[in-house]
Amino acid sequence: MARKPRQKRAKETVNAIIEAGFIAMAEHGPAATTTRQIADIAGVGVGSLYEYFDNKEQIFQVMAERFVADTIALIQPLVPTLVRKPIRDAVRELLQQFKEFLQQNDARYLKCARHAMTLGFEEHLEPLQKTLQELVTQYLMHHPETLTIRNIPTMSYIMINGGIFAVVRHLSEPAPPIDFDELVEGLANMIGHYTEQEMALIERQGAESS
Amino acid sequence: MARKPRQKRAKETVNAIIEAGFIAMAEHGPAATTTRQIADIAGVGVGSLYEYFDNKEQIFQVMAERFVADTIALIQPLVPTLVRKPIRDAVRELLQQFKEFLQQNDARYLKCARHAMTLGFEEHLEPLQKTLQELVTQYLMHHPETLTIRNIPTMSYIMINGGIFAVVRHLSEPAPPIDFDELVEGLANMIGHYTEQEMALIERQGAESS
DNA sequence: TATTTTTTCCGAATTGTATCCGAACAAGCA
DNA sequence: TGCTTGTTCGGATACAATTCGGAAAAAATA
Structure with a gap:
C-alpha cells in the first residue's frame, strides 16, 4: 500500500x-x-x-486477506458449539455454514475461492489453516478418548486441505456428479470412520498389552 | 487455434x-x-x-491440456499393477509416482499445477478425473469384497479431489508442517481405514440378517 | 473566520503489453 | 524453374496499467 x-x-x-x-x-x-x-x-x-x-495485484492480495479474515470470523464463534457435537454432526454443521458463507452476495466469495491460486491465496491461507487446526485441537481436548489417535497432525492436514478443496471444487462445478449433501455426508463419514477405526485399533492394542 | x-x-x-x-x-x-x-x-x-x-490465454489452455494428457499417460500404464496391490500400497505407489512426475524438468509441472485454476484448468481436469475413476473402478473389480462399500461415487470423488489437492498443496508449500512421506502414509491410511471400516460394517449387517 | 497545511481525488499523459497485418522467406509441386 | 501455399517476422495499432501534477476537500492553526 x-x-x-x-x-x-x-x-x-x-x-x-x-x-x-x-x-x-x-x-x-x-x-x-x-x-x-x-x-x-x-x-x-x-x-x-x-x-x-x-498495483492491481495488490488489490487482489488485500481481497484474499479479507476473504480469509471473514472465513475465520465465520468459524471462530462456531467452535464452542462444534466441539460439543459428535464428530459427524460437527463436520456437517461446519460445512453447511461454510457453504452458505461462500454463497452470500451472489456467490462472490465462491468465485473468489475458485481463482484462489491466482490471488496468491496460498500465502494468506495460513491463518485459516491455523484456525482450523485450533478447532481440531479444541475438539480433541473435548473428546479425550480421541487423543490416542496416531498421526494427528498429518490427518488433520489432510482433512483440512482435502476438505476445503473438495468443497470449493464441488461448489464451482457446473454439473457436479454428486449432491453437495452427499459430499458433506461423505466427508463426515470419512472422518468419522477414521476416528472410529483408530480408536478400535488402540483399544485392541490396550487389551493385548494388559 | x-x-x-x-x-x-x-x-x-x-x-x-x-x-x-x-x-x-x-x-x-x-x-x-x-x-x-x-x-x-x-x-x-x-x-x-x-x-x-x-491469444495468450489459449497457449495456457493447450498447456493445461498437455499437462492433463501427460498425467493420464503416467497413470494408465500403472493401473494393471496397482489394482493387484493392497489398497495402502496402491495409494503409496500412485502418489510417489505422481510426485516424481510433478518434479521432472525443474518442477515445471508442479508450478503449473499450482496455478491450475488460472489456466482454466478445471475444464480440462475432467479426463483426469475420469481416468482416476476408472482406476478406482478397476480396483474395486479386482477386490470384489469391496464392492459392498456404500456411496462409492461420493467417496471416490472426495478421495480423488482431496488427494490431488493435498498433494499439490503440500509440494507447493515452502515449509510444510509434515513430510511428504507422512502425507502419503496418511492418505493411504485414510483410504485404508475407510474401506476396512465399511467392510466391517457390512459384515456385521450380513451377520445380523442371516 | 481567514489562512495555512495536510489529505484526498482525479484524469490526461506515459509506458508497456497483447494483438494484428502485410511483406519477406521457405517448402511443395508442376 | 515458376507458381502456389505455408511459415515467419517485427513494426504498427489498440488497449490496459501506472504515473504525475495540480485541483478540491478536510483538518489544523491562528
Whole structure:
C-alpha cells in the first residue's frame, strides 16, 4: 500500500475499491478485470486506485486477506458449539455454514475461492489453516478418548486441505456428479470412520498389552 | 487455434511455444508471463505466437491440456499393477509416482499445477478425473469384497479431489508442517481405514440378517 | 473566520503489453 | 524453374496499467 488512509472518507474509498474488486472479479474473472472496471464500480477515478495500492495485484492480495479474515470470523464463534457435537454432526454443521458463507452476495466469495491460486491465496491461507487446526485441537481436548489417535497432525492436514478443496471444487462445478449433501455426508463419514477405526485399533492394542 | 501446422517446421514451432510457455510460467507465474518472454524463450518472433494460437490465454489452455494428457499417460500404464496391490500400497505407489512426475524438468509441472485454476484448468481436469475413476473402478473389480462399500461415487470423488489437492498443496508449500512421506502414509491410511471400516460394517449387517 | 497545511481525488499523459497485418522467406509441386 | 501455399517476422495499432501534477476537500492553526 503506497499510502495509508487517514480520513474516514479515504477509508471508505479503500473499502469501495476492495468491494468493487470482488464484484468485478466475480463477474469477469481475475484475468479480465481491468483497473477501469474496478474504478468505475467503486465510483472513483482510476488514479485513486494507486493512492492506496501499489498495483492491481495488490488489490487482489488485500481481497484474499479479507476473504480469509471473514472465513475465520465465520468459524471462530462456531467452535464452542462444534466441539460439543459428535464428530459427524460437527463436520456437517461446519460445512453447511461454510457453504452458505461462500454463497452470500451472489456467490462472490465462491468465485473468489475458485481463482484462489491466482490471488496468491496460498500465502494468506495460513491463518485459516491455523484456525482450523485450533478447532481440531479444541475438539480433541473435548473428546479425550480421541487423543490416542496416531498421526494427528498429518490427518488433520489432510482433512483440512482435502476438505476445503473438495468443497470449493464441488461448489464451482457446473454439473457436479454428486449432491453437495452427499459430499458433506461423505466427508463426515470419512472422518468419522477414521476416528472410529483408530480408536478400535488402540483399544485392541490396550487389551493385548494388559 | 487460428491455423493448423502442416509442415514439420511449423509443428516444431508450435511445440517450442508450448514448451516455452511452461518455462516462462514456471519462472514468472502466469500473471507475469508476457508474450515476448514466451516468444524469446521459444526462439520465434512474437507474431508467430498468433499463427497457431488465438491469444495468450489459449497457449495456457493447450498447456493445461498437455499437462492433463501427460498425467493420464503416467497413470494408465500403472493401473494393471496397482489394482493387484493392497489398497495402502496402491495409494503409496500412485502418489510417489505422481510426485516424481510433478518434479521432472525443474518442477515445471508442479508450478503449473499450482496455478491450475488460472489456466482454466478445471475444464480440462475432467479426463483426469475420469481416468482416476476408472482406476478406482478397476480396483474395486479386482477386490470384489469391496464392492459392498456404500456411496462409492461420493467417496471416490472426495478421495480423488482431496488427494490431488493435498498433494499439490503440500509440494507447493515452502515449509510444510509434515513430510511428504507422512502425507502419503496418511492418505493411504485414510483410504485404508475407510474401506476396512465399511467392510466391517457390512459384515456385521450380513451377520445380523442371516 | 481567514489562512495555512495536510489529505484526498482525479484524469490526461506515459509506458508497456497483447494483438494484428502485410511483406519477406521457405517448402511443395508442376 | 515458376507458381502456389505455408511459415515467419517485427513494426504498427489498440488497449490496459501506472504515473504525475495540480485541483478540491478536510483538518489544523491562528
